[in-house]
Amino acid sequence: MARYPKPPEGSWTEHFGLDTAPVSYADSVSPEYYERERQAIFRRAWLNVGRVEQLPRKGSYFTKELAVVNTSVVVVRGMDGEIRAFHNVCRHRGNKLVWNEAPEEETQGFCRQFTCKYHAWRYGLDGSLTFIQQEGEFFDVDKDQFGLVAVHCEIWAGFIFVNVAREPEQSLRDFLGPMITALECYPFDQMTSRFGYRTEVKANWKLFMDAFAEFYHAPVLHSKQSPDKYSAAAREAGYEAPHYQVDGPHRLVSTSGVRFWEMDPSSLKPMENLTRGGLFGPWDKPDLGELPAGVNPGKCNPWGLDSFQLFPNFVILIWGQGWYLTYHYWPTSYNTHIFEGNVYFTPATNVRERIAQEMSAVTFKEFALQDANTLEATQLMLESGYVERFPLNDQEVLLRHLHKVVADWVNEPAGVPA
Amino acid sequence: MSPLLPPEFADLEPYAGQWCLATEAERFERRMASDMDEMGAFYAAFSPRLEEAIEFCDKYPLDELPDDVAHPLQLIHSLVMVSMAVEVFHQPKIVDAADAVLLRVREPRP
Amino acid sequence: MPRWPKPAEDSWTEHYPELGTGTISFGDSTSPEFYELERDAIFKKAWLNVGRVEDLPRKGSYFTKEIQIANASVVVVRGMDDEVRAFHNICRHRGNKLVWDEFPREESRGFCRQFTCKYHGWRYDLEGNCTFVQQEGEFFDLDKADYGLAPVHCDVWNGFVFVNLDREPSQSVREFLGPMITALDEYPFHEMSERYDFAADNNSNWKVFADAFQEYYHVPALHPQQTPVAVRKPDMGVECAHFQIDGPHRLTTTGGVRRWNLPQEYMYPVEIATRSGLLGPWDAPDIEPLPAGLNPGGVEPWGITNFQIFPNLEILIYGNWYLVYRYWPTSSNTHHFEAYLAFPPARNVRERVEHECAAVMFKEFALQDAGMLGGTQAALETGVVDEFPLNDQEILVRHFHKTVADWVGAA
Numbered sequence: 001m002a003r004y005p006k007p008p009e010g011s012w013t014e015h016f017g018l019d020t021a022p023v024s025y026a027d028s029v030s031p032e033y034y035e036r037e038r039q040a041i042f043r044r045a046w047l048n049v050g051r052v053e054q055l056p057r058k059g060s061y062f063t064k065e066l067a068v069v070n071t072s073v074v075v076v077r078g079m080d081g082e083i084r085a086f087h088n089v090c091r092h093r094g095n096k097l098v099w100n101e102a103p104e105e106e107t108q109g110f111c112r113q114f115t116c117k118y119h120a121w122r123y124g125l126d127g128s129l130t131f132i133q134q135e136g137e138f139f140d141v142d143k144d145q146f147g148l149v150a151v152h153c154e155i156w157a158g159f160i161f162v163n164v165a166r167e168p169e170q171s172l173r174d175f176l177g178p179m180i181t182a183l184e185c186y187p188f189d190q191m192t193s194r195f196g197y198r199t200e201v202k203a204n205w206k207l208f209m210d211a212f213a214e215f216y217h218a219p220v221l222h223s224k225q226s227p228d229k230y231s232a233a234a235r236e237a238g239y240e241a242p243h244y245q246v247d248g249p250h251r252l253v254s255t256s257g258v259r260f261w262e263m264d265p266s267s268l269k270p271m272e273n274l275t276r277g278g279l280f281g282p283w284d285k286p287d288l289g290e291l292p293a294g295v296n297p298g299k300c301n302p303w304g305l306d307s308f309q310l311f312p313n314f315v316i317l318i319w320g321q322g323w324y325l326t327y328h329y330w331p332t333s334y335n336t337h338i339f340e341g342n343v344y345f346t347p348a349t350n351v352r353e354r355i356a357q358e359m360s361a362v363t364f365k366e367f368a369l370q371d372a373n374t375l376e377a378t379q380l381m382l383e384s385g386y387v388e389r390f391p392l393n394d395q396e397v398l399l400r401h402l403h404k405v406v407a408d409w410v411n412e413p414a415g416v417p418a
Numbered sequence: 419m420s421p422l423l424p425p426e427f428a429d430l431e432p433y434a435g436q437w438c439l440a441t442e443a444e445r446f447e448r449r450m451a452s453d454m455d456e457m458g459a460f461y462a463a464f465s466p467r468l469e470e471a472i473e474f475c476d477k478y479p480l481d482e483l484p485d486d487v488a489h490p491l492q493l494i495h496s497l498v499m500v501s502m503a504v505e506v507f508h509q510p511k512i513v514d515a516a517d518a519v520l521l522r523v524r525e526p527r528p
Numbered sequence: 529m530p531r532w533p534k535p536a537e538d539s540w541t542e543h544y545p546e547l548g549t550g551t552i553s554f555g556d557s558t559s560p561e562f563y564e565l566e567r568d569a570i571f572k573k574a575w576l577n578v579g580r581v582e583d584l585p586r587k588g589s590y591f592t593k594e595i596q597i598a599n600a601s602v603v604v605v606r607g608m609d610d611e612v613r614a615f616h617n618i619c620r621h622r623g624n625k626l627v628w629d630e631f632p633r634e635e636s637r638g639f640c641r642q643f644t645c646k647y648h649g650w651r652y653d654l655e656g657n658c659t660f661v662q663q664e665g666e667f668f669d670l671d672k673a674d675y676g677l678a679p680v681h682c683d684v685w686n687g688f689v690f691v692n693l694d695r696e697p698s699q700s701v702r703e704f705l706g707p708m709i710t711a712l713d714e715y716p717f718h719e720m721s722e723r724y725d726f727a728a729d730n731n732s733n734w735k736v737f738a739d740a741f742q743e744y745y746h747v748p749a750l751h752p753q754q755t756p757v758a759v760r761k762p763d764m765g766v767e768c769a770h771f772q773i774d775g776p777h778r779l780t781t782t783g784g785v786r787r788w789n790l791p792q793e794y795m796y797p798v799e800i801a802t803r804s805g806l807l808g809p810w811d812a813p814d815i816e817p818l819p820a821g822l823n824p825g826g827v828e829p830w831g832i833t834n835f836q837i838f839p840n841l842e843i844l845i846y847g848n849w850y851l852v853y854r855y856w857p858t859s860s861n862t863h864h865f866e867a868y869l870a871f872p873p874a875r876n877v878r879e880r881v882e883h884e885c886a887a888v889m890f891k892e893f894a895l896q897d898a899g900m901l902g903g904t905q906a907a908l909e910t911g912v913v914d915e916f917p918l919n920d921q922e923i924l925v926r927h928f929h930k931t932v933a934d935w936v937g938a939a
Contacts, residue, residue, distance in 0.1 A: 011668070013668070013886040020668035020669070025622075025623060061612035127889065208620070216646050216648055216662070216663065216666070217628075217647050220645075220646065220647065220648050220662065221646060221647050221648070235649070237664040238662055239663070240663075240666075266603070286909060298647050321635075373632065374624050374625055374628075374632050374646070374647065376621050376632065376633070377601075377625035377628065377632030378622070378624050378625060380599065380601075380625075381601065381616075381617070381618045381623050381624070382623045384598075384599035384600055384601075384616070384618075385599075385790075386600065386616040386618060386678050387616065387618045387620060387623060387678050390620070390621060390622050390623060391620075391668075391670055391675065392622075392667075392668055393663065393666035393667040393668070393670075394667070394668075395663065395666050411863065429741070440888075442888070445883065465797065465798075465801065468900035469801065470801075470803045472744070472877055472878050472881060476876045476877045476878055479581060480629055480874060480875065480876055480880060483877075489699070489938050490875055491881075494588045494877075494881055494884075495881075495884050497798075498798060498802065498881070498884055498885050498888050499888055501796065501797070501798035502798075502888060502889070502892050504807050505755045505796045505797055506796055506892065507753060507892075512895050512896060512899075513753065513896070514750065514896045514897040514898030514899050514900055515895035515896055515898070516898075516900065516902060517902070518728070518730065518895050518902065519728055519729075519898075520726050520727075520865075520867075520891055520894055520897040521726060521727050521728065521896060522724060522725070522726050522891065523725050523726065523727045524723060524724065524725035524868070525723075525724050525725075525887070526722050526723075526724075526873075526874070526880070526883075526938030528879075
């Protein structure tokens with residue numbers, strides 16, 4: 001007997017028009033398929049590379065290595081306050097323009113212009129080429145023709161997106177669509193206290209996305225994170241989400257909330273009681289004012305979280321306790337990717353609040369490590385090919401959706417699939 | 419600290435702390451970390467009494483050795499290890515073993 | 529003048545004319561492409577020894593085996609019906625690795641009543657059936673009977689557990705082993721339950737390492753310390769008394785006076801004191817009668833026989849104890865090495881010390897092989913020389929590489 005009502009079709013999967021048969025993971029173990037993804041998805045979609053708070057002033061910049069589209073971009077706030085992105089390549093002889101001590105590493109800072117370390121060509125923050133060393137030695141070089149190659153860059157709700165297509169098929173807003181843009185007024189810009197995690201995972205990017213797109217695993221995989229009493233009850237109950245939603249290539253799962261502070265203390269870890277924080281965040285919720293209608297669209301009560309999975313590789317997870325986190329999965333090969341997790345809170349106003357945030361951030365990492373642990377082994381087992389079909393249940397509907405959207409984009413020669 | 423060895427082998431007690439080691443991994447590592455003087459001294463003191471030590475231990479059933487009998491057995495195992503250095507290679511390391519590693523991952527206890 | 533008579537053809541090598549007598553290349557041991565070919569041609573076709581029944585002492589005992597070259601992880605388990613089975617170590621839900629302890633890439637062993645996947649709690653019994661699916665109602669037409677663990681062919685010969693990763697092996701284990709090996713049917717391996725196990729990750733191709741253990745020509749040069757200095761002769765050679773080949777497998781038998789029957793100066797004091805040493809305990813009772821398969825060449829007096837079972841297994845029988853080597857390729861120039869010595873259980877401390885002395889001396893000289901072979905691999909990989917002459921005492925090396933080439937070529 002399901003705890004939450006299913007849609008009229010009988011299941012979320014059928015409600016979204018998805019097939020219910022077991023799936024193949026051939027898309028996650030194939031170097032050829034990865035090459036097709038790079039062209040058909042990552043060279044066409046809008047990719048989130050950061051937030052405006054990373055560019056606090058005129059002249060602020062950061063670089064982002066985007067191995068999946070074989071480029072490095074520099075994102076900069078110009079003297080006019082505008083944010084622009086460029087390919088991080090000097091127009092003279094192709095040297096990498098912006099880097100610090102190690103060219104393969106990302107960097108950030110602020111400056112008034114970009115100067116190439118090789119022959120000292122200089123560029124303004126708007127990408128224009130402003131200075132060529134010994135210009136007279138060149139042959140008919142018009143500086144106007146040799147500015148930095150721009151990368152399409154648009155901002156939504158403070159999130160900076162780039163698109164490496166020559167001409168993006170859609171504007172960012174159109175790409176995001178109504179389900180996501182309905183989050184616009186969420187006070188992301190107030191949550192400036194950030195905890196960042198990053199690692200290389202030896203698994204296909206989609207497999208790790210899958211791990212965070214379902215909570216069916218939570219009572220089992222994470223059972224040791226909670227005292228036995230809580231875990232046993234969770235395991236007995238199983239996991240069901242009250243609400244799933246799909247809009248174009250993006251998807252959402254909402255979960256119901258747990259009022260930790262009302263629970264019997266023996267169901268909690270002692271440190272949660274002491275710090276008044278944990279996986280679901282600080283117990284003491286900041287006042288964020290009224291939340292936009294796009295948050296908790298399923299009207300879950302009590303509401304725990306919304307996990308918005310933005311195609312292709314970006315998750316914004318908004319917690320009921322007044323904080324949010326993001327995940328990014330940056331493919332580096334068919335069976336490796338870089339995972340970034342960022343956790344955002346409103347700035348702590350005192351030590352007690354800071355500690356509650358620390359507890360939440362630390363707990364986040366514990367859970368994420370459990371999710372990551374077997375992923376390498378899973379990748380190897382899938383690559384072995386000894387098992388080829390895998391059944392997904394209704395709580396795993398978002399996995400089906402991701403893989404289907406990937407397939408749609410990969411199989412679509414040109415033009416964004418409907 | 420109470421002696422590791424029974425009274426019959428009290429004169430070997432100075433070597434007990436170093437060489438009463440329960441696993442081959444420990445004994446191998448100890449040999450590699452010792453110099454020929456240290457191992458030579460232990461070898462000289464104990465090898466004439468090896469037979470006596472075996473007979474002493476064999477007054478007890480192998481799978482029920484009391485602690486102060488298990489320790490002399492460990493000492494015997496260490497003597498075998500040390501003999502490799504003293505008798506065969508004349509140095510702690512195995513000649514021509516280079517950087518190779520071979521771990522003994524399973525053995526009977528004691 | 530050889531000590532042991534050669535066959536009519538004047539050499540063991542020419543006794544098997546298909547081997548030829550020319551130089552060989554070791555390209556098969558340095559080429560990453562060849563490593564890839566070995567995967568399907570050999571390791572996903574041949575019967576592979578992964579353990580012994582004593583590793584599964586009771587109902588519910590299991591162990592996992594990582595077979596990296598075949599991209600396989602296999603779990604071997606003794607079911608409640610006492611049968612030994614093997615399965616791919618993959619959960620049928622989303623492909624998570626099923627059986628592991630703290631680190632998914634490491635082998636594990638133990639016993640249990642069922643297997644439970646750590647990810648979503650799916651459960652399998654010891655016969656591989658899927659017995660429990662968390663929130664089964666959330667699935668679509670799921671019949672658990674369709675989602676048992678993917679089986680791996682598994683069979684036992686004289687207590688040795690073999691698996692075969694082929695979908696349908698073309699031979700049974702007995703057929704694969706053939707008469708020369710199955711002539712050991714009566715050898716009581718199961719009586720030798722006291723084990724000393726070793727493991728290493730070596731910097732050489734698996735075949736380069738295996739070669740060192742299928743000829744004794746190298747012994748006086750690399751292992752001079754096996755003989756005390758006083759009696760070491762320069763240019764001391766080694767001759768094996770008998771070589772034999774049967775299909776992909778091969779053996780050699782040594783003969784002559786047992787080490788401990790030589791004059792005392794041929795042994796180290798520790799050997800004399802413990803009455804044991806590299807060749808094992810002096811006084812352990814011989815197996816009577818000796819199975820005929822142990823000494824097919826009728827060598828008198830019999831020393832040891834070293835059985836090389838294709839592709840990667842060696843069983844060396846000393847009489848009343850034996851040792852096993854296995855070489856598991858992990859790349860074209862690395863492999864995981866496993867070895868163990870097995871004795872009848874020591875009944876007292878004296879016997880325990882005999883076994884310890886043999887185990888310790890084994891490791892000393894095995895490390896010389898391993899130490900040198902890293903250099904061999906590096907030198908081979910320069911590719912400067914690619915023709916290597918093998919002598920008659922190295923016939924098994926020749927046969928091994930030819931067999932590898934035949935299997936890869938046939939695939």
